[in-house]
Amino acid sequence: MNLFIQIFINGILQGGFYIIIALGLTLTWGILNIPNLTHGTFIILGGYITWYLYNKFHIDPLLNLPIVVSVMFILGYVLQRGLINLVIKAPKFNTLLLTFGLNILITNIIQLIFSTKSHIINPIYANKSIIFGHFLFPEIKLIAFFMGIFLAIGMWFFLLHTKLGCSIRATPQNLIIARFCGINPRHLYAITFAISTGISGIAGAFYGMIFQINPYIGPMLTTKSFIISSIGGLNNPINIIFGAILLGIVESLTTLYIGPTFTDLFSFGILVLILSFRPNGLMGKAT
Numbered sequence: 210m211n212l213f214i215q216i217f218i219n220g221i222l223q224g225g226f227y228i229i230i231a232l233g234l235t236l237t238w239g240i241l242n243i244p245n246l247t248h249g250t251f252i253i254l255g256g257y258i259t260w261y262l263y264n265k266f267h268i269d270p271l272l273n274l275p276i277v278v279s280v281m282f283i284l285g286y287v288l289q290r291g292l293i294n295l296v297i298k299a300p301k302f303n304t305l306l307l308t309f310g311l312n313i314l315i316t317n318i319i320q321l322i323f324s325t326k327s328h329i330i331n332p333i334y335a336n337k338s339i340i341f342g343h344f345l346f347p348e349i350k351l352i353a354f355f356m357g358i359f360l361a362i363g364m365w366f367f368l369l370h371t372k373l374g375c376s377i378r379a380t381p382q383n384l385i386i387a388r389f390c391g392i393n394p395r396h397l398y399a400i401t402f403a404i405s406t407g408i409s410g411i412a413g414a415f416y417g418m419i420f421q422i423n424p425y426i427g428p429m430l431t432t433k434s435f436i437i438s439s440i441g442g443l444n445n446p447i448n449i450i451f452g453a454i455l456l457g458i459v460e461s462l463t464t465l466y467i468g469p470t471f472t473d474l475f476s477f478g479i480l481v482l483i484l485s486f487r488p489n490g491l492m493g494k495a496t
Contacts, residue, residue, distance in 0.1 A: 210459055211343050211344070212465070213465075214344065215343075215344050215345065215461070215462045216462060216464075216465045217458060218344055218346065219459065219461050220454075220457040220458035220459070220460065220461030220462065221254050221302065221304075221354070221457060221458060222346070222347065222350040222351065222353070222354050222457070222461065223457035224403060224453040224454030224455065224456060224457025224458065225350070225351065225352075225353055225355070225357040225358065225453070225454070225457075226353040226354065226362055226415055226457075227349060227357070227433070227437055227453035227454075227456055227457055228250060228358065228360065228414075228420060228437075228449055228450055228453040228454075229353065229356060229360060229408065229411055229415060230406050230412045230413040230416070230430060230433060230434055230437070231418060231433070231437035231438050231441075231449050231452070231453055232357070232360055232361060232364060232403035232412075232433075232449055233248060233252075233404075233406065233408040233409045233412065233437045233471055234248045234249070234397075234405070234431070234435065235441075235446060235449055236364070236401060236404060236405040236408070236446075237402055237405045238255055238399065238435075238438060240299075240368070240377055240378060240381065240401060241381055241398060241401055241402070241404070242381055242409075243293065243297075243304055243308075243399030244301060244304060244308070244330060245268025245307055245402075245405070245431075246305060246308040246309045246311075246428075246431060247308045247312045247427075247431075248405075248427075248431045248434055249313060249411060249426070249427035249428055249429065249430030249432070249433075249434065250305075250315045250316055250319075250428075250431075251281065251284075251315075251406050251409035251410070251413070251427075252287070252409045252410075252412045252413040252427065252430050253319065253413060253416075253422055253423075253426060253427045253430070254281070254284075254315060254319060254410075254413060254426065255277050255281055255409055255410030255411065255412065255413025255442070256316045256330070256410075256416050256417035256422040257319060257322075257323050257328070257350060257413070257415055257417075257422060258275050258276075258277050258280055258281075258331075258410065258413070258416060259273060259274075259330055259410075259414040259440075260323075260328050260417050261269035261323075261421065262276060262279070263275070263330055263332070263445065265320040266332075268331060269330075269419055270330050270332055270414050270417070271414075273414075274410075274411060274414055275378060276322045276408040277409075277411070277413070277414055278407040278410050279366065279410060280410070281405040281406045281407045282355065282404070282406060282410075283403070283457060284403075284406060285292060285402050285403035285404075285405060285406025285407065286399045286402070286403035286406075288311065288402070288406075289373065289398055289399040289402035289403065290396070290398075290399035291399075292307070292311075292397060293307060293308070293398075293402065294395050297398060299452060301372040303413030304441055306396070312427060312428070312449050314426075316424050316425065317330050317424075319424040320424045320469075323490075325423065325424060325425075325426070326423070327422065327423040328421065328422050328423075329417060329418075329420070329421045329422070330414070330417035330418045330422075332376075332418065332419070334348045334349060335348075335349045335367050335418045335419075336353075339351065349415070349419060350419065352415075353415045353419070356411070356415070357450070357453070358390075358413070358450065359407065361447055361449055361450050362447070363448075364446040365445065365446045365447050370448065373400070374483040376392050376397055376438075376476075377401050379393055380394055380397050380398075382494075386466030395403075395471050401429045412430075416430075419463050424490060433476070435450060435481035436452075436456060436476055436477065437451075437452045437453045437467050439480055439483075440455060440456065440479070440480055440483055440484075440486060441453070445456035456476060456479070457474055459476065459479055460472045460475070460476060461476045
């Protein structure tokens with residue numbers, strides 16, 4: 210019984226980390242309706258930047274988060290404003306092709322700069338756990354869990370209760386009225402994409418402290434983000450909390466009772482099952 214509870218706890222904490230991974234994609238896909246295939250590679254790039262700052266300049270990974278977010282924010286703004294905005298009104302297939310090409314380009318740049326070796330960001334607290342009763346709570350996963358909850362609630366408040374957030378939600382719904390209200394859609398799209406990319410940088414920092422990073426795992430993270438976003442529903446960032454925690458629990462229980470080889474199978478299985486009965490996601494509005 211204790212083993213089951215421990216695995217369940219691990220799943221919840223893993224889900225908290227998954228919140229950070231999926232949150233950026235939810236912003237671009239759910240709000241801007243841009244299927245961003247570079248999302249996972251942005252996460253890995255954020256991880257490499259964090260690893261470099263930690264190993265080269267000995268800056269604690271949590272303390273260098275503002276630097277990582279700033280670098281990723283600028284990169285996201287430049288890519289969206291200068292490149293992706295060119296096909297923003299084109300069919301979605303064009304956006305998919307463009308972001309697919311960007312994904313390959315960025316992956317090769319990462320490989321060129323950092324090589325193909327796997328790296329892990331290993332501060333002291335990454336290997337420590339808090340013992341509560343008979344159960345272990347890894348410190349880094351606890352931090353990631355609370356960071357994920359904080360970011361999801363913060364994004365919800367930002368989108369619903371700030372002028373910029375309301376503009377971000379309103380502009381894709383009616384571009385003409387947005388222009389009449391004095392909103393610059395190109396700038397707004399770029400800001401939104403940049404925020405998403407900045408959050409991906411945070412996800413990369415935590416990924417590098419929990420797992421090993423290498424240039425080729427970006428597509429896997431993009432896929433997992435799509436699963437979480439689809440399960441939770443795209444109409445509210447809070448929904449990502451439920452989708453991420455559910456996926457974390459399912460993966461942990463699958464690993465315990467069936468084996469780690471089948472975690473992806475069950476992840477896609479639960480996605481198909483939920484979307485068969487709830488096309489807008491588990492927490493989305495029923496149709």
